[in-house]
Amino acid sequence: SQKIEQNSEALNIQEGKTATLTCNYTNYSPAYLQWYRQDPGRGPVFLLLIRENEKEKRKERLKVTFDTTLKQSLFHITASQPADSATYLCAPDTGRRALTFGSGTRLQVQP
């Protein structure tokens, strides 16, 4: 069956460092993959979408990579700030007619 895996343990990093979050998927080949940010008590907010023919995509301090051989996407936040603290969710395309999400990784940026 299709699986989406994100590290369930929180990631703690120091302000100014680069945060790297991982999204692994198994038993299928998504045509695209989305990343969302979720703050406590709020709905997810779209960040980036990367397609299978794109190796990398950037938006300001954010960078997403998509390795179809490793079946993995990496999400990077450079020069991280305490305001980046949130839960980050990945949503690889599963071929269904609705988004399916990983369980998310909580990022905590310490000042």
Added chain:
Amino acid sequence: NAGVTQTPKFQVLKTGQSMTLQCAQDMNHEYMSWYRQDPGMGLRLIHYSVGAGITDQGEVPNGYNVSRSTTEDFPLRLLSAAPSQTSVYFCASSPYGWNTEAFFGQGTRLTVV
């Protein structure tokens, strides 16, 4: 532009009661969906719709009904609430498929006692 609006924000129900969670979007999006989010389990898909009059089940549909009579509205009905349905519910919409940005409402926190 209001985006996706969910009501109510909070609700407490007694076991066996029924209620409807409301979701409305003003962006003329065709695709809408409902998720529930429980601690440590991420977002799980309940039902979704790809246009007015068309709905389908997600991964956890039992105990919930939906209808889509208009493009704007996608209500979620709890038929007979159970404590296992205590969760945070999110509604989402997308203009033309889920290979584009999805917009989420602020959520409804439901407690069933």
